[in-house]
Amino acid sequence: MEIEIQLTDQPIAENFLPPTQLGAVGAWLEFRGVVRGEENGRIIRALEYEAYPEMAGREIRRLLQDISARHPCRAAKVIHRVGIIPAGETAIYVGVASPHRGEALALLAEFMDRLKQDVPIWKRHALPTNIVGDDVRSLTLSAKKPETPHVVSYKSLDEALLEIRTHCQPLPAVRTPLAESFGRVLRETVCAPEDLPPVDRSMRDGYAIRADDAPEIFSVVDTIHAADWKPRQLKSGEAMRVATGSALPCGGLWVVMQEHVERDGDKLRVVRRENSTNVRLRGEEVRQGQPLVSAGTKLNAGALAILATVGNVNPLVSPRLRILHFTTGDEIVTPDQTPKPGQIRDSNSILIRSLLQNFPCDVEQDHLPEDFEAAKSEIANRKSQIENADVLLVSGGASVGETDFTRALLEQLGFGIVFSQVSVRPGRPLIFGVNGGASVLRSSTATEGGSVPVPHCGIGSLAPPNKVRVAFGLPGNPLAHFVCFHFAVATALAGLTGGEPPEFLRGQLDEKLDDKPCPRETLWPARWEWNDATLRLHLLAWASSGDITCLATANALVRVPANQGSIEKFAGVDFLPVMSMIGGG
């Protein structure tokens, strides 16, 4: 594979010629990432990019080599611009040449995802809005720093999501029977093993004749039923009786509908010929080698039907996740009990269990005592259960110091804490821990060169080498649970299975949001519905993260930017759809 990598402080050219003389290249795919002129309602004139050039180049090369082992690629060209880049201009250019378009598309998608996780390049400052036009140009030339830069906080929601994605790399894939694959993430692109249909087929009940045959009178030499396969070169003047779906005996035929002939014994007179050949040509639906279902697809009913069609009965898919969920807090009683004063019923267990239905997984749930020593001995008794879980979820109690308790518990279990607060409401005291670590996984997935050292498992002692496990400490209130599951836990599960992370969509507020500016971003429970052809979002009332009445109707979480305050009626906003269990999530 030819690889060209550039880091430049100059604008990236408008056009590049596709590579020539690469032989079996059927797809040349180009992508440009441009500086968005607006982020969270804030106008952006330019962004400043910074790179660690020596390492960035190596990482880009390593990613391309790693990904091309799965998605063949003949040539790749990557140019990343650094320094100050005005809005609308290209920050990154990627061009890839592959034998087929499916490979090029898959390679590009994975490359961009992993670039944003691993390649040491940073967006630093957004220029203030009073620097416009030519000023931006002169800044570019002089490389002068803006005087009052806005430094992006790294504990934001986006940064938290980036951390989760970085640490939650796909678990090893397994071959699984079709009947157990619903909702799993396909981990290799499935291509057509042969042309579909494999031979020319008749689309009508009628008579097959040679397409180049002129006479009106034919002799019927044979009959082909739907399941027959009778290869034979038809001669001029010969016809064969065929049914809809019949495999035609050879190529280059024409099917005359039975309504357009007169038959007398073996003799056939064609009274009318249509323009259509009434033949579905070999490979008309799918060509051999054409990608049918791409790696990373969450297998739904339709995708499984395609796999069955091509005989892929044991697809390579994500493993069934093993999830262990502990509730904590002595004030919790099971839902069938009547709470005494000071006690509350546990709603988090069923909430988590239900949300997890969106992912093929085995869930075990249990309760831990609030006394730390007692909790410690409890988990010591469950060592193997905890070791076997891919994901550990701990619901905090509502008691004082729940964050410290959960954090200490996760550290006791050998998890390194990646973050313990996210600038979001509700759900700020969200804890994310990793046992193993991103570097462990990277080395196990590296394929060529072998230059990446194989490390021992980093933190703690419970996990076997190379097995990465992640943990979340979820703030105790049900609404916070609900929000944290949707943006954080779902992102982790998508990462571990190799699927698409939850995606923010755009909709329109159906009424004005009247709120005081909050220094944190808000994920506001809402209900979306179609209004004419517009997706309208209706915000639901909630007062605190303990407020759960809105959960029964919420089907969206609207993202309100930090320090936003009010938003006008009909303004466009980002939202995260609530999981519905349709199609396995």
Place this chain on the structure above:
Amino acid sequence: MRVLFFAQLKDATGCNAVELAAASPLNTAQLWTELLQRFPALAAHRPNVRLARNWEYAAPDAIFADNDEVALIPPVSGG
């Protein structure tokens, strides 16, 4: 050894690189101890920082020797 800082870590340390004179090779924990002694403000960033050694991400058990180029990589955001 030379230690490089990027992005917000430049703000935290007030510089983009520093020379650490280590008597003997350092493991990850020792390296952090050295760094935090010199730049206490790095403590807040530590959970989010990955270490690189000679232009590759370092394994948790990496050893950093005197002639190594070390870099502190905060969460990246290219593209």
